[in-house]
Every structure is written in structure tokens, then in C-alpha cells.
Amino acid sequence: MILGGGPGGYEAALVAAQLGAQVTVVDSDGLGGACVLTDCVPSKTLIATSTTMSVVHGAEDLGIRIGPPPGGGSPGGGSPGGGAVSGRAYAASAGRAGRGLARVDAPRLYARVKALAKAQSADVELRLSAEGVEIINDRGALAGPGTVIAGGQRIQAGAVLIATGAMPRVLPGAEPDGERILNWRQIYDLPDLPTELIVVGSGVTGAEFASAYQALGSQVTLVSSRERVMPHEDADAAVVVEDVFRRRGMTVLGRSRAAAVKRTRDGVVVTLEGGRTVRGSHCLLTVGMEPATRGLGLEEAGVTLDSQGFVEVDRVSRTTARGVYAAGDCTGVMMLASVAGMQGRIAMWHTLGEAVQPIRLDHVAATIFTDPEIATVGVTADAVESGAEDAVAVKLPLVTNARAKMQGFRDGFVKLFARRGTGIVLGGVVVAPRASELILGVSLAVEQSLTVDQMAHTFAVYPSLSGSLTEAARRLMRPAGDRR
Numbered sequence: 001m002i003l004g005g006g007p008g009g010y011e012a013a014l015v016a017a018q019l020g021a022q023v024t025v026v027d028s029d030g031l032g033g034a035c036v037l038t039d040c041v042p043s044k045t046l047i048a049t050s051t052t053m054s055v056v057h058g059a060e061d062l063g064i065r066i067g068p069p070p071g072g073g074s075p076g077g078g079s080p081g082g083g084a085v086s087g088r089a090y091a092a093s094a095g096r097a098g099r100g101l102a103r104v105d106a107p108r109l110y111a112r113v114k115a116l117a118k119a120q121s122a123d124v125e126l127r128l129s130a131e132g133v134e135i136i137n138d139r140g141a142l143a144g145p146g147t148v149i150a151g152g153q154r155i156q157a158g159a160v161l162i163a164t165g166a167m168p169r170v171l172p173g174a175e176p177d178g179e180r181i182l183n184w185r186q187i188y189d190l191p192d193l194p195t196e197l198i199v200v201g202s203g204v205t206g207a208e209f210a211s212a213y214q215a216l217g218s219q220v221t222l223v224s225s226r227e228r229v230m231p232h233e234d235a236d237a238a239v240v241v242e243d244v245f246r247r248r249g250m251t252v253l254g255r256s257r258a259a260a261v262k263r264t265r266d267g268v269v270v271t272l273e274g275g276r277t278v279r280g281s282h283c284l285l286t287v288g289m290e291p292a293t294r295g296l297g298l299e300e301a302g303v304t305l306d307s308q309g310f311v312e313v314d315r316v317s318r319t320t321a322r323g324v325y326a327a328g329d330c331t332g333v334m335m336l337a338s339v340a341g342m343q344g345r346i347a348m349w350h351t352l353g354e355a356v357q358p359i360r361l362d363h364v365a366a367t368i369f370t371d372p373e374i375a376t377v378g379v380t381a382d383a384v385e386s387g388a389e390d391a392v393a394v395k396l397p398l399v400t401n402a403r404a405k406m407q408g409f410r411d412g413f414v415k416l417f418a419r420r421g422t423g424i425v426l427g428g429v430v431v432a433p434r435a436s437e438l439i440l441g442v443s444l445a446v447e448q449s450l451t452v453d454q455m456a457h458t459f460a461v462y463p464s465l466s467g468s469l470t471e472a473a474r475r476l477m478r479p480a481g482d483r484r
């Protein structure tokens with residue numbers, strides 16, 4: 001029995017069905033979970049459009065003239081995009097190409113986002129059904145360690161997986177109204193792009209939405225409670241992205257904690273701690289998640305929750321109740337779809353008696369889909385700099401990479417960490433467009449314990465951004481005494 005049909009739940013269901021188990025998934029809001037319907041998939045679809053806008057804004061530098069041919073038509077006139085907002089904020093810093101000539105059709109964009117999420121959810125449902133998984137569309141709960149109540153039935157199970165996910169945290173005094181004060185699940189219901197968007201919270205989600213809306217054409221203010229944006233990420237990477245944000249006209253308010261958000265007649269006012277106020281047309285709240293673990297009968301069944309309500313699990317996804325496993329955001333263990341899926345699969349392999357390796361969180365590859373993207377895997381720069389990891393590091397800016405020059409970008413770098421002495425690759429950071437695709441090379445090296453010598457002997461295409469990764473590996477081949 002699996003409670004929750006997000007990646008934690010459906011990936012587990014597929015593995016269990018493959019191994020011949022009789023599997024039932026209980027889901028209250030749609031297969032694919034929040035990941036597919038409201039969080040990961042919709043946001044990355046929105047970002048596909050905002051990234052394209054960035055390319056359009058930079059097109060003139062690459063020798064492309066956007067607009068009517070000389071002597072014909074009127075610039076930007078007659079666009080079929082009814083209700084669209086022009087990219088004026090971005091255009092202020094993006095050259096002539098952006099001025100009203102490339103415009104976002106928000107209703108069409110949001111319709112695309114929602115349709116794509118729905119289609120993806122339908123694909124997940126189809127796949128589960130094809131594998132013989134029974135689906136119950138209902139809210140389920142435990143009635144003891146091996147008993148689930150769902151769809152009006154009391155169902156006994158040899159094993160139960162809790163994968164109920166998490167919900168946006170609500171800041172008291174800043175409750176979303178779905179119109180002007182929003183969480184990220186409500187933003188796709190807006191009739192248009194916000195003209196002046198205040199994003200409260202500069203973690204991964206806040207940074208991604210701030211980056212996307214700036215490129216789409218909103219004037220964005222990012223309210224960050226810390227000194228810099230994305231305080232938990234690689235500091236060099238966060239600095240590059242914050243620099244790009246500011247250069248493109250975003251206002252970034254550091255060390256500013258939002259105390260309250262209220263509606264005005266035609267917008268919102270955000271009051272910061274200390275009394276300063278910021279006004280905009282809309283406010284997007286990205287202040288974290290809380291686990292969806294209430295009212296499920298978990299503690300009554302012997303499942304221990306931590307002080308914030310997350311389910312406590314070990315590295316093979318076992319909870320403290322016999323036969324009850326948990327996966328995904330409800331565990332609070334690295335809130336990523338890939339981690340949720342792996343926790344779910346591990347739970348099934350474990351309960352069905354397969355050989356299983358405990359999850360390796362130090363091998364998780366992750367990306368922040370800002371523009372440029374930040375992709376990371378393995379050990380962190382903090383761990384290396386503090387001496388917690390005995391490693392050497394190299395950082396190569398992309399500004400000298402031939403391919404980066406051709407593509408017309410200069411913000412970004414690759415960073416590689418390797419064990420001192422053995423040269424085994426321990427991790428890396430890539431800041432670049434499509435860094436999410438480039439990180440796989442480093443991920444493979446980390447997973448397979450490859451050395452910098454092996455990586456340096458691997459062919460990279462010329463010219464390519466991945467060439468900077470093999471070059472970074474070459475730099476670390478030098479004798480230890482020379483390494484910096």
C-alpha cells in the first residue's frame with residue numbers, strides 16, 4: 001500500500017510491480033503528485049519559456065535583428081498575444097531587441113504549463129495501470145502499522161509506504177489570497193504576468209521564480225532574509241547569479257525579513273522587519289515547505305515524527321514502525337524529486353528482499369534552474385574550505401571557454417573537487433546555461449570514484465562547455481604541492 005502518488009510513491013509502485021508485488025497507490029490530488037501538477041514540472045515549464053526569452057533578449061549581440069524589415073510594419077504592433085505584457089523591465093537592460101518586440105502571452109503560457117502538467121500526470125497514471133498497479137483516488141490514512149483506510153475500505157498490507165509530500169509553508173500575517181498574495185501553486189491562475197512582482201524568500205524556489213519572471217518581463221524585487229541569495233548553495237555560484245539578477249534590473253533586498261504582506265487597492269505592500277515597506281502589484285511567497293503528515297494516524301501506528309512533523313527514516317527508508325516505510329518530501333530528506341524516487345525504490349527493494357544499497361545523499365546531483373543554472377554534486381566548497389574534506393579544488397571561469405564566447409555568455413564557471421593524494425573526484429559545481437545537463441560528467445565520476453587523471457584522459461568535444469570540465473581535471477593532475 002502506497003500513500004501518495006508523487007515521485008516517492010509512483011517510482012516505488014513501478015519497482016514493486018516489476019518485482020511481482022500486488023501494489024495499490026492511494027492518492028488524493030492526482031498521479032504525479034505535487035511534483036508533476038503544481039511544483040517541479042509547472043515551474044520548469046515556465047522556465048522553458050523564460051529561458052527562451054533570455055535567448056531572444058541576447059539575440060542582437062549574436063547578429064540577429066528582431067523586428068520588422070527595414071521600411072515595413074510597426075515595431076511590436078499587431079501581436080496576437082491578447083493581454084500580453086511586454087518585456088519592458090528586462091528590455092531596459094537588454095538592448096533594443098527586447099523593447100516590445102518579444103512579448104510573453106501570459107494566458108497562453110499558463111495554459112501550456114497546466115496542460116503539460118495534466119498530460120504528464122495522465123502519463124504516470126497510464127504507466128501505473130499498465131503495470132497492474134491499482135489506483136484509489138482518495139485521501140488515505142493508517143489504522144495501525146499494516147492497515148490502510150482508503151476508498152471506504154480497510155486494506156491489510158505486507159508493507160506500507162508513506163509518500164504524502166509537503167505543502168507550502170504559510171507565513172503568519174502573509175496569508176495567500178490567490179489573487180495578489182500568492183504561493184507558487186497559485187501563480188499559474190493569474191490572468192496576466194505580474195507587472196511588479198515581489199518574491200519573498202530567496203532559497204531555491206524564490207530564486208528560480210525571480211529569475212524566470214524577470215526574464216518574462218515583470219519588474220522583480222527579491223526579498224532575502226540573508227546577506228546573499230540562496231544562502232545554502234555554493235557561495236561563488238550564488239554570487240554569480242545574484243550579480244546577473246542585479247545587472248538585469250532586479251532589486252535584491254538582502255538581510256530583509258518580511259514581517260507582513262497586505263493587499264492595497266491595486267496591489268500589495270510588504271512590510272519588512274524594521275518597518276520599511278515595499279510595494280508591488282503581486283507578492284509571491286516562497287518561504288519553505290511543511291510536511292503533509294497530519295491526520296494520517298502515523299504516530300498512533302508507531303511512526304516517529306520530528307519536531308517539525310517530518311517522518312524519521314533511516315537510509316533504506318524504514319520508519320520506526322515495523323513494515324512502514326516513508327519516502328520523499330514528507331521525510332524532509334533533501335526535498336528533490338530524484339531523491340523521493342530513489343527513497344521509494346529503495347524502500348521497495350528492501351521490503352521485497354532485493355539487494356539494496358542505502359541512499360547516498362553525498363552523491364545527489366541537483367540543479368537550481370535560474371539563468372544561468374547552478375548544478376552541484378558531491379562535496380561542497382564549505383566542506384573543502386573548512387578542512388572537513390581533505391580535498392583540492394579548482395575553479396575555471398567560463399569567460400575563456402571558446403564555446404561560451406560563441407554562444408555569447410560570460411557568467412559562469414566550473415569547479416571540481418578531488419581527494420588530495422588519490423585525485424578521486426569528490427564533487428563539482430557548474431554555473432552555466434544548461435548546467436543541469438553538464439553536471440552528469442561530474443556525477444558519473446563521483447559515483448564511480450574516477451580520478452582526475454581518468455577524467456582528464458576522457459575526450460570532450462571541441463568546442464564545448466564540457467571541455468572546461470576536462471580542463472579542470474587536467475589542472476588538478478599537477479603535483480600536490482602546486483595545487484590551489
Ligand SMILES: Cc1cc2nc3c(=O)[nH]c(=O)nc-3n(C[C@H](O)[C@H](O)[C@H](O)COP(=O)(O)OP(=O)(O)OC[C@H]3O[C@@H](n4cnc5c(N)ncnc54)[C@H](O)[C@@H]3O)c2cc1C
Pocket residue numbers: 003004005006007008009026027028029030031032033034035036038039040041043044138139140141163164165166184205292296327328329330334335336337338339340369
Ligand atoms: C516550485 C518547486 C520546484 C521544484 N523543482 C524541482 C526540480 O526541478 N527538481 C527536483 O528534483 N525537485 C524539484 N522540486 C521538489 C519536488 O517537487 C519534490 O521533492 C517532490 O514533489 C517530492 O515528491 P513526493 O512524492 O515526496 O511528494 P509530492 O510530489 O508532493 O506528492 C505527494 C502526493 O501525495 C498526495 N497525498 C498527500 N496526502 C495524502 C493522503 N493522506 N492520502 C493520499 N494521498 C495523499 C498529494 O496530494 C500528492 O499528490 C520542486 C519543488 C518546488 C516547490
